[in-house]
Amino acid sequence: MTTLSDSLLLERIQQGDIDSFEALFSRHYDRVYGLLYRLVGNRAEAEDLAQEVFIKLYKHTSRRRLFRLNRQQNISAWLYRVATNAGYDALKMRKRRWQRDTMLVPDPAGGPGAEQTVAAQEEQARVRAVLARLPQRQAQLLLMRQMGFSYAECAAACEVAPGSVGTLLSRAAAAFRKEYEAIANDQ
Amino acid sequence: MSNEEKEIQETLEQLAALAPAQMPSKTAAFARLQSDIRNSKSEITNGGSIMNRRRTLAIGFAAVLVLTVLFSFPAVRATASDFLGLFRVQKFAPISISPGQLATLEQLAEEGMAPGELTINHEPGAITPVGSLSEAGLQTGLTVRTIAGLGDPTEIKVIDGGDGRLKIDLTAARALMEAAGADPTLLPDNIDGASVHVTVFPGVQQSWSEEYTFLQAPSPWVDYPENVDAQIIGEAALQVLGTEPREARRIAKNIDWAGTLLMPIPSEMVTYREISVDGVSGVALEPLDGDGGALLWQKDGVIYMLSTQGDTAELPEVAKSIR
Numbered sequence: 001m002t003t004l005s006d007s008l009l010l011e012r013i014q015q016g017d018i019d020s021f022e023a024l025f026s027r028h029y030d031r032v033y034g035l036l037y038r039l040v041g042n043r044a045e046a047e048d049l050a051q052e053v054f055i056k057l058y059k060h061t062s063r064r065r066l067f068r069l070n071r072q073q074n075i076s077a078w079l080y081r082v083a084t085n086a087g088y089d090a091l092k093m094r095k096r097r098w099q100r101d102t103m104l105v106p107d108p109a110g111g112p113g114a115e116q117t118v119a120a121q122e123e124q125a126r127v128r129a130v131l132a133r134l135p136q137r138q139a140q141l142l143l144m145r146q147m148g149f150s151y152a153e154c155a156a157a158c159e160v161a162p163g164s165v166g167t168l169l170s171r172a173a174a175a176f177r178k179e180y181e182a183i184a185n186d187q
Numbered sequence: 188m189s190n191e192e193k194e195i196q197e198t199l200e201q202l203a204a205l206a207p208a209q210m211p212s213k214t215a216a217f218a219r220l221q222s223d224i225r226n227s228k229s230e231i232t233n234g235g236s237i238m239n240r241r242r243t244l245a246i247g248f249a250a251v252l253v254l255t256v257l258f259s260f261p262a263v264r265a266t267a268s269d270f271l272g273l274f275r276v277q278k279f280a281p282i283s284i285s286p287g288q289l290a291t292l293e294q295l296a297e298e299g300m301a302p303g304e305l306t307i308n309h310e311p312g313a314i315t316p317v318g319s320l321s322e323a324g325l326q327t328g329l330t331v332r333t334i335a336g337l338g339d340p341t342e343i344k345v346i347d348g349g350d351g352r353l354k355i356d357l358t359a360a361r362a363l364m365e366a367a368g369a370d371p372t373l374l375p376d377n378i379d380g381a382s383v384h385v386t387v388f389p390g391v392q393q394s395w396s397e398e399y400t401f402l403q404a405p406s407p408w409v410d411y412p413e414n415v416d417a418q419i420i421g422e423a424a425l426q427v428l429g430t431e432p433r434e435a436r437r438i439a440k441n442i443d444w445a446g447t448l449l450m451p452i453p454s455e456m457v458t459y460r461e462i463s464v465d466g467v468s469g470v471a472l473e474p475l476d477g478d479g480g481a482l483l484w485q486k487d488g489v490i491y492m493l494s495t496q497g498d499t500a501e502l503p504e505v506a507k508s509i510r
Contacts, residue, residue, distance in 0.1 A: 022217055025213070025216075025217055025220065026213055026217070029213050029216060029217075030210055030213070033207070033210065033211060033216075034206070034207060034210070037205070037206075037207040038202070038205040038206065038207075041205070043207065043211070046207075047211055047216065050216065051216070051219060051220055051223060054220050055220065055223055055224060056297060058220075058224055060294060078298065081298055081299055082297060082298060082299075084299075085297070085298075085299045120204070123204055124204045124205060127201055127202060127204050127205060128205060131202075131205075142198060142199070142202055143202060143205075145195075145199060146199040146202040146203060169195050170191040170194070170195060172198075173191075173194045173195040173197075173198040174194060176198045176201075177194060177198065180201075
C-alpha cells in the first residue's frame with residue numbers, strides 16, 4: 001500500500017480532501033499528544049492542547065497563499081514546534097496562577113498506572129520541574145529524542161543544523177544533570 | 188560509549204518517566220476536532236463571537252498599547268517597538284496593517300519565530316480594584332486625572348506594569364523579517380547580541396458603568412544600545428508591518444524616533460485620524476462597523492486613553508471635562 005508523504009497530503013487537504021486531513025492527523029496525533037503530555041503532565045490538558053495544535057494546522061491549510069509558499073517546509077517539524085510552544089504557553093499560564101516553584105500537579109487518574117508508587121510520582125514531578133528550568137530548545141530536544149525522533153527530525157523541529165544535534169543534546173543532558181542535582185539537594 | 192553519550196542515555200532514561208501510560212483514542216480525538224472546526228466555522232459565518240472578539244481587541248488595542256503594548260502581540264511587539272531607543276513616548280505614529288499581514292505575523296508568532304530571546308522579568312497587566320482615586324495615585328505614583336463631567340467612576344482599578352528584555356539574535360531577526368516579507372539586509376550587523384529593555388509602568392483605569400473607560404499610565408521606557416541606528420530599525424519595523432519599502436523609508440526619515448511609538452492599526456477593523464484633545468495632538472480610533480471608539484494621547488509624560496462603547500462623536504466633548 002502506498003503511503004502518501006506529508007506534502008502530498010497537505011496538497012490534497014488544500015483542495016478540501018478531509019480524508020487526507022484525517023490521515024495527517026492519524027500519522028502525527030500520538031507524537032503530538034505524547035510531547036504535550038510530557039510537558040504538562042496532565043491528560044485532559046494535553047488532549048486539549050493537541051486539539052488546538054491540529055485546529056491551527058487546519059486553519060493554516062486554508063490560508064492557501066501562505067502554505068503554498070511554505071509547502072517545501074517540513075509539516076511535521078511545524079507541528080512539533082507549534083506543539084512545544086503550546087505546551088510552554090500552557091505552563092506559563094499555570095505559573096501566573098501558582099507560585100513559581102510549585103511542583104506541577106500529577107495526572108490524577110491516569111499517570112503511569114494506578115499502582116505507581118509515591119516515590120515514582122515524586123520522581124516524575126522532579127523530572128518535570130527540571131525540564132521547566134531548562135531553556136525551551138534544550139528541553140524540546142531531549143523530549144523529542146527520548147520519544148524516538150531522529151536527529152534530522154529533531155533538527156527540523158528545533159530549527160538547528162542536523163550536524164549540531166549531537167552536541168546540543170550533550171549540552172542539554174549536562175544542563176539537565178546540573179538542574180536535577182540542584183533540585184535534589186534542595187529537597 | 189563516550190561519557191557524553193552515556194550522560195545523554197541516562198538523561199533520556201530519566202525522561203522516560205514522563206511518558207503517558209496510555210494514549211487517547213485517535214478516533215474520538217478526530218471526531219472532537221471535526222466538531223470544534225465546525226463550531227468555529229459557524230461563529231465566523233454568523234459574524235458572532237470571533238468577529239466581536241476581534242473588534243473588542245481592535246478597540247482595546249490602544250488600551251493594551253498604553254499599558255502592555257510590548258507584550259500583547261509577539262511578532263509586532265518585538266520588531267516594531269523594541270528598537271526605538273531610550274525614550275519616553277511623546278507621540279504616536281499610527282500605521283495601518285492589512286488583514287493579510289496581520290495573519291502572516293500571527294502565524295509567525297504561533298510558529299515561535301522571534302527576533303531573539305525574550306525574557307519577561309515581570310509580567311504586566313495584573314488588575315487590582317481600589318476604592319478611590321487617591322488610593323490609585325498612591326499605588327501608581329500618578330497624579331490621577333478623571334473625567335469630571337461623568338461624575339464619580341463606578342469602578343477604579345490599578346493595572347500592574349512590567350518589564351522585559353529582548354536579546355537580539357541577528358540571524359533569527361533577519362529570518363523573521365524575510366518570513367514577514369521585509370528586507371532582512373536592512374538590519375545592521377551591530378545589533379547582534381544587543382539587549383533592549385522595556386519597562387511599562389502601572390496605570391489607573393476608571394469606568395463609568397459600561398459606557399466609558401479612562402486609562403492613564405506613565406509613558407513606557409525603551410532602553411537600547413547607543414550604537415543602534417533607530418531610523419534604520421524603525422524602517423525595518425515598518426516593513427514588517429507591511430509598509431512598502433519606499434514608503435517605509437520615507438516615513439522613517441520623517442519620524443522623530445527619539446519619542447515616537449509606532450501604533451499598528453488593523454486596517455479592516457479600525458480607522459484613525461488626528462484630533463486635538465486635552466490641549467495636545469492625539470489619535471481618534473473608530474471601528475469600521477458598529478459603535479465604540481477611543482481617543483489616545485500623550486501629555487506631560489503620561490499616556491491617556493478614553494474609550495466608549497457608545498457614540499464616538501461624543502468623546503471629544505466628554506474629554507473636555509478632564510480634571
